[in-house]
Amino acid sequence: MTEKLYENDPMLRSCQATVLSCTAQGKKFLIELDKTVLYPEGGGQLSDKGKIGDAVCSYVFEKGEQIFHECDRPLAVGSEAEVNVDWPVRLDRMQQHLGEHLLSYACFKLFQANNIGFHMNEDFVTIDLDKNLSMEDLLQAELFTNEIIWEDRPVHVSYMDSKEAALLKDKMRKFNSKLTGILRIVAVEDADMCTCCGLHPPFTGMLGSVKVIRSEKHKEGCRVEFLCGKRALLDADRKNAQLAAAAQDLACKPEQVPERLGKLKKDMAALHEQNKAAAAMFLDLKLAEALEKAKSKADGSKLLTLCLEQGDGKEGKLLLPKLGLLPDTVSIVAVAAGERLNYTVVRGSGSGADCRAYMKLLNEALGGRGGGKEDCAQGGAPYQLAWREKLAACEPQLLAL
Numbered sequence: 481m482t483e484k485l486y487e488n489d490p491m492l493r494s495c496q497a498t499v500l501s502c503t504a505q506g507k508k509f510l511i512e513l514d515k516t517v518l519y520p521e522g523g524g525q526l527s528d529k530g531k532i533g534d535a536v537c538s539y540v541f542e543k544g545e546q547i548f549h550e551c552d553r554p555l556a557v558g559s560e561a562e563v564n565v566d567w568p569v570r571l572d573r574m575q576q577h578l579g580e581h582l583l584s585y586a587c588f589k590l591f592q593a594n595n596i597g598f599h600m601n602e603d604f605v606t607i608d609l610d611k612n613l614s615m616e617d618l619l620q621a622e623l624f625t626n627e628i629i630w631e632d633r634p635v636h637v638s639y640m641d642s643k644e645a646a647l648l649k650d651k652m653r654k655f656n657s658k659l660t661g662i663l664r665i666v667a668v669e670d671a672d673m674c675t676c677c678g679l680h681p682p683f684t685g686m687l688g689s690v691k692v693i694r695s696e697k698h699k700e701g702c703r704v705e706f707l708c709g710k711r712a713l714l715d716a717d718r719k720n721a722q723l724a725a726a727a728q729d730l731a732c733k734p735e736q737v738p739e740r741l742g743k744l745k746k747d748m749a750a751l752h753e754q755n756k757a758a759a760a761m762f763l764d765l766k767l768a769e770a771l772e773k774a775k776s777k778a779d780g781s782k783l784l785t786l787c788l789e790q791g792d793g794k795e796g797k798l799l800l801p802k803l804g805l806l807p808d809t810v811s812i813v814a815v816a817a818g819e820r821l822n823y824t825v826v827r828g829s830g831s832g833a834d835c836r837a838y839m840k841l842l843n844e845a846l847g848g849r850g851g852g853k854e855d856c857a858q859g860g861a862p863y864q865l866a867w868r869e870k871l872a873a874c875e876p877q878l879l880a881l
């Protein structure tokens with residue numbers, strides 16, 4: 481069995497220990513010690529990292545009564561080694577963990593919202609609440625939490641029998657009455673009290689600050705993402721830099737970015753409308769030009785061909801109502817749109833032509849695929865340099881239909 485020195489002294493950074501066992505597992509070695517300052521993953525808190533002698537310990541876990549230290553090299557059984565905790569990592573874990581206690585307490589105290597889930601990883605921390613709180617509520621809870629932090633209140637850890645602890649359950653934020661034996665109670669003075677096996681700083685001031693980042697609806701309540709201590713600071717630095725970069729791009733002060741973006745959005749919408757109107761005008765001009773050049777067929781009807789070198793492929797569809805009104809005319813609209821060629825065949829009023837026959841010839845000439853109905857057909861082919869020449873080459877056949 482390993483003596484858990486971290487349980488009663490979360491500030492202890494090192495100890496001398498004896499190696500009890502060392503087992504190879506893949507490229508790693510699982511080491512057991514007679515005592516340790518390294519906290520194994522559990523209770524929602526991530527594992528510590530550190531060193532045992534020269535061995536780098538990247539993960540610690542508990543299996544039954546045993547604690548295993550996953551290391552990069554073996555250590556001789558019976559040898560003595562100094563165990564050192566990676567302090568910045570430990571401090572980060574403790575800050576996020578106590579932050580979870582205090583923010584949960586604030587949500588419970590102010591809004592009667594219960595914490596029903598906690599997730600911590602290397603990048604973010606979340607709590608799940610059984611009530612959907614607004615961002616305004618959460619910012620109120622955030623301020624309440626930070627006030628407790630700034631008062632630097634002591635965090636007490638005590639042990640008591642489950643029956644004795646049950647007498648205190650009204651004072652606790654949550655209490656699991658199914659727990660038996662000796663329980664570990666973590667209490668922030670005049671604030672949160674609950675059963676917990678994780679590690680917490682001895683004073684709330686060490687937490688630095690808590691910052692709520694975002695919240696989203698989750699089941700009946702919400703999932704709240706927050707950051708504590710150095711993570712909150714780094715997040716603020718990152719967002720500051722992003723805002724400064726955006727302000728530089730927009731040639732304004734950081735506080736003017738939302739207003740400037742709002743204006744840009746409005747300008748863009750107006751430009752989009754202008755663009756649409758200009759494109760429609762251009763299409764009308766092109767159509768008028770094609771109408772003048774339309775070829776006459778043997779039966780007196782007309783064949784109109786409109787070719788566009790650059791488009792978005794939707795031009796044929798846009799012109800459909802107008803082409804459908806052209807008397808006794810079959811219209812072909814072919815558009816090069818990026819890596820595709822799109823073509824549409826439309827029969828005008830009074831024409832008895834079958835657009836599918838025209839489509840078949842176009843498909844053969846351009847190596848494409850498409851079909852449709854008697855009055856309208858659509859097709860497409862990969863873009864090819866000589867597409868206009870190919871269309872022109874098949875014109876006699878189209879005129880003969």
Ligand SMILES: [Zn+2]
Nearest residue numbers: 577666676678
């Ligand atoms: Zn805890």
